[in-house]
Amino acid sequence: MAKIVKTENLADGDILARDIYINSGVLFQAGTYVTPALIYNLLELDIGEVAVNSDSALLYQDWDDRHISSNKLRTLKERFQNDMKPIANELRCGHILHSESSYQWLRSIYLHFFSNPAVRLLMDSLKQWDPVCYIHSIDVFVFLQPFQPEFP
Secondary structure (H helix, E strand, O other), X not given: OEEEEXXXXXXXXXXXXXXXXXXXXXXXXXXXXXXXXXXXXXXXXXXXXXXXXXXXXXXXXXXXXXXXXXXXXXXXXXXXXXXXXXXXOOOOOHHHHHOHHHHHHHHHHHHHHHOOHHHHHHHHHHXXXXXXXXXXXXXXXXXXXXXXXXXX
């Protein structure tokens, strides 16, 4: 459910409920995570109020990935495949994805993180706002994983 909030009263962590337009173009899309930088930009553009999700706090409750539906798990696995495709054949990190044990290790960590709605929302917002930065973030995710694929 959306509520209207004055821009100066926005809080870090709010979620935009509706697109924000300027000159007939979408400036920020619904679902964007509100940051101090975004608040500053809105104030600079004299945007007086915006709609935010009134239940944003629900995204940050404790979660347990054992309760993911099979449909959601399938969707996350497809997302993992799509995110890994651009880097799978690169020399700098493709070797990580060509080892079955490393691949399974990386996928299990990815599924664990992306099953969190807050992480998924933030990454989706980043992907919409700056696709190159999103790809870079996925690259960093791959590089920062330990090379010890010992998992349960």
